[in-house]
Amino acid sequence: MAVKVYGFIGSNAVYRVLATLYEKNVDFEFVTVNMGGMEHRRPRFLARNPFGQVPAFEDGDVTLYESRAITQYIARKYASKGTELMMKDPLQMAIQTVWMEVENQKFDRASWKLMEIAMRRVRGGPELVAEYEKKLSDVLDVYEARLKENKYLAGDSFTLADLHHTPNIYFLMSTRVKRLFESRPHVRAWVADLLSRPAWLKATSLSPW
Amino acid sequence: MAVKVYGFIGSNAVYRVLATLYEKNVDFEFVTVNMGGMEHRRPRFLARNPFGQVPAFEDGDVTLYESRAITQYIARKYASKGTELMMKDPLQMAIQTVWMEVENQKFDRASWKLMEIAMRRVRGGPELVAEYEKKLSDVLDVYEARLKENKYLAGDSFTLADLHHTPNIYFLMSTRVKRLFESRPHVRAWVADLLSRPAWLKATSLSPW
Numbered sequence: 001m002a003v004k005v006y007g008f009i010g011s012n013a014v015y016r017v018l019a020t021l022y023e024k025n026v027d028f029e030f031v032t033v034n035m036g037g038m039e040h041r042r043p044r045f046l047a048r049n050p051f052g053q054v055p056a057f058e059d060g061d062v063t064l065y066e067s068r069a070i071t072q073y074i075a076r077k078y079a080s081k082g083t084e085l086m087m088k089d090p091l092q093m094a095i096q097t098v099w100m101e102v103e104n105q106k107f108d109r110a111s112w113k114l115m116e117i118a119m120r121r122v123r124g125g126p127e128l129v130a131e132y133e134k135k136l137s138d139v140l141d142v143y144e145a146r147l148k149e150n151k152y153l154a155g156d157s158f159t160l161a162d163l164h165h166t167p168n169i170y171f172l173m174s175t176r177v178k179r180l181f182e183s184r185p186h187v188r189a190w191v192a193d194l195l196s197r198p199a200w201l202k203a204t205s206l207s208p209w
Numbered sequence: 210m211a212v213k214v215y216g217f218i219g220s221n222a223v224y225r226v227l228a229t230l231y232e233k234n235v236d237f238e239f240v241t242v243n244m245g246g247m248e249h250r251r252p253r254f255l256a257r258n259p260f261g262q263v264p265a266f267e268d269g270d271v272t273l274y275e276s277r278a279i280t281q282y283i284a285r286k287y288a289s290k291g292t293e294l295m296m297k298d299p300l301q302m303a304i305q306t307v308w309m310e311v312e313n314q315k316f317d318r319a320s321w322k323l324m325e326i327a328m329r330r331v332r333g334g335p336e337l338v339a340e341y342e343k344k345l346s347d348v349l350d351v352y353e354a355r356l357k358e359n360k361y362l363a364g365d366s367f368t369l370a371d372l373h374h375t376p377n378i379y380f381l382m383s384t385r386v387k388r389l390f391e392s393r394p395h396v397r398a399w400v401a402d403l404l405s406r407p408a409w410l411k412a413t414s415l416s417p418w
Contacts, residue, residue, distance in 0.1 A: 050351045051315065064303060066310035073303040094273060094282040101275035106260065127316050142259045 006045070007054035008035055009206045012115075012167035014055045019163055020071040022199035025081035068104065071160055083199070085160045087191035096154035099161035102139075110135040111168040111177075118175045137180055140187055141205035147186035158197075166194045170204065212237035215254070216413045217244055218271040221324075221376035222276035223234035228372055229280040231383035233291035238261055252260045270376065273403035277313065280369050292408070294369045305363035308370035311348075319345040320386075328382045348395055367406075375403045 005022070005028055007014035021028050033039050033054050039051045049065035050055035056063070057070045059077070075085040087093045113132045118125030123142050146153060151160045169191055172178060181191050196199065212230065214237055216223035230237050240270055249261045257265035258274035265272070266279045268286070269397050273279050283292040287332050296302045322341045326333030355362060362370045381387060391399050403409065 004228050050354065051311075051348075062300060062303065066307050066314065068314075069303065069306040069310040076299065076303075090285065091271060094271065094278065094285075097278040097281050098273055098275050101278040101313075102260075104310075105275065105277075109318070139260075145259065198368055 001183045002003075003175065004031055004058040005029070006031045006033050006048060006056040006058075008033055011054050011091055012171060013053070014065040015167040015170070015203050016164060017055050017057065017070050017074075018203035019166060019197075019199050020085065020160070021203045023085060023163065023197075024074055024078045026074060026078050028083060054070050066128070068100070068138050068160075070128040071163065073147075075160055083158065085163065087154055087157075087159060089091050096161050097157050100164060102142075102153075107136075107143075107165060108168065110139055111172060114175070115168060115171050118172075118177075133177065133180065140180055140184055143190075144184040144186050152190070153199045158160055158193075162190070162194060166200055170195060170200075213240055213267040214238070215240045215242050215257060215265040215267075216240055220263050222262070223377070224376040225276040225373060226264050226266065226279050226283075226351055227412035228375060228406075228408050229283050229294065231411045232294060232372065232406075233283055233287045235283060235287050240334075277309070277369075277373055280372065282408065284369055289329065294367075294372065296363055296366075296368060301364055305370045307366050308362040309373060311351075311362075312370065312373045315348045316345075316374060317377065319348055320381060323384070323386050324380050325387075326378060328380075336354060342386065344374060345386070349389055349393055351401075353393040353396050353418050357401050363401070366416070371399070371403060375406075379404060379409075 001027055002008065005014065005017055005021070007017070007030070007034075018030075033045060035054070039045055040049075040054060042126050045056065046052055048058070048063055051065065053065070053073070055067060055070065056065050057071075058064075059071075062073070064073055071085075079086070087096045110132055113122070114126075114136065116122045117129060119133070122128075143153070150156065169181065173191070173195070182188050212235055214223065214226055214230070216226070216239070218241075220415055227239075242254060242265075244263070249258075249263060254265065255261055257267070257272055260274065262274070264276060264279065265274050266282075267273075268282075271282070271364055273282055280294075290293070296305045322331070322333075322343065323338070325331045326338060326341070331337075352362070359365065361367050378390065382390065382400070383402070391397050
């Protein structure tokens with residue numbers, strides 16, 4: 001009945017799930033999926049995730065995919081263990097949900113494209129880089145104002161709304177995009193906080209980057 | 210202490226919220242935001258949504274934005290009214306969350322680009338159209354298999370996981386992309402079901418399309 005994570009070290013979505021498990025002190029087994037060998041396109045893996053992407057997740061009879069759905073499951077199922085990652089008050093939870101949506105709809109879309117360009121997965125001339133750096137800057141301006149008033153996005157405490165950002169930030173801090181985070185003092189302090197959390201350091205201790 | 214939706218008729222994100230309110234039989238006041246007059250960039254609106262986008266939402270003292278965060282708030286706050294839009298069993302809720310994430314990460318990203326091209330908001334040559342039609346087709350192949358086994362994405366009953374899709378589908382059904390939905394029988398039946406729900410018909414009765 002153990003928790004299993006199927007993925008590979010280096011995937012942002014996998015780090016998102018590993019960091020959540022470490023925050024919650026949940027033991028798990030990591031099963032490496034051989035992407036080079038196209039294992040993720042074979043029937044056995046597709047039965048775990050029909051989209052053929054990592055991570056896939058098992059907890060006993062429960063099979064899930066989509067990293068942000070897995071983190072929410074872990075945070076609810078293991079609510080009493082480790083770091084409290086969900087706001088308990090319904091109104092505060094609504095605010096947390098707003099910021100989880102902002103991450104998904106705005107931060108991830110802008111930062112993902114910049115990561116793809118950095119990894120040379122998409123052809124990105126200076127115009128495309130400028131377009132997405134502008135999008136990310138506009139988003140980070142709102143974060144700067146938010147983080148001036150609140151230590152974390154959902155309020156006084158660290159939640160999944162913050163954690164969901166960490167993988168993309170971690171990657172981009174090794175690129176030129178770093179300056180967009182560093183030039184905003186409250187964003188910079190928040191980033192330093194996210195990247196120094198013990199659970200994050202543990203999740204990325206095997207990072208290839 | 211009334212519920213208020215700030216937006217304009219024709220916005221997909223606004224329709225997502227209106228359909229949820231009609232499903233839940235929650236009375237509300239609709240406040241038109243004059244986008245042409247740039248009202249959404251003025252301080253009064255930015256205090257409601259710092260990203261300057263519609264919809265913004267109020268319920269008494271509660272102020273929220275991001276359409277999918279608003280729908281989750283409404284579904285939880287008014288749980289006992291109208292259509293049950295959230296699975297009650299924690300495991301079923303985890304499955305619903307997976308499909309809400311699939312909508313957000315996969316369906317919305319592919320379909321949004323095709324809508325932007327159709328609205329001529331982005332320059333879209335035949336190559337870009339083909340790229341995003343392929344992305345959407347791959348996603349709909351997984352939906353077809355899922356909807357063969359389950360009437361709705363999260364299981365036997367209609368939930369927010371389905372509702373979140375309706376606005377983009379509604380728009381694309383008036384474009385050439387329609388054929389991608391029509392050519393998959395279980396997707397086609399699901400689309401017909403979504404578009405004929407009384408709450409959806411009510412939400413779009415003022416549609417400019």
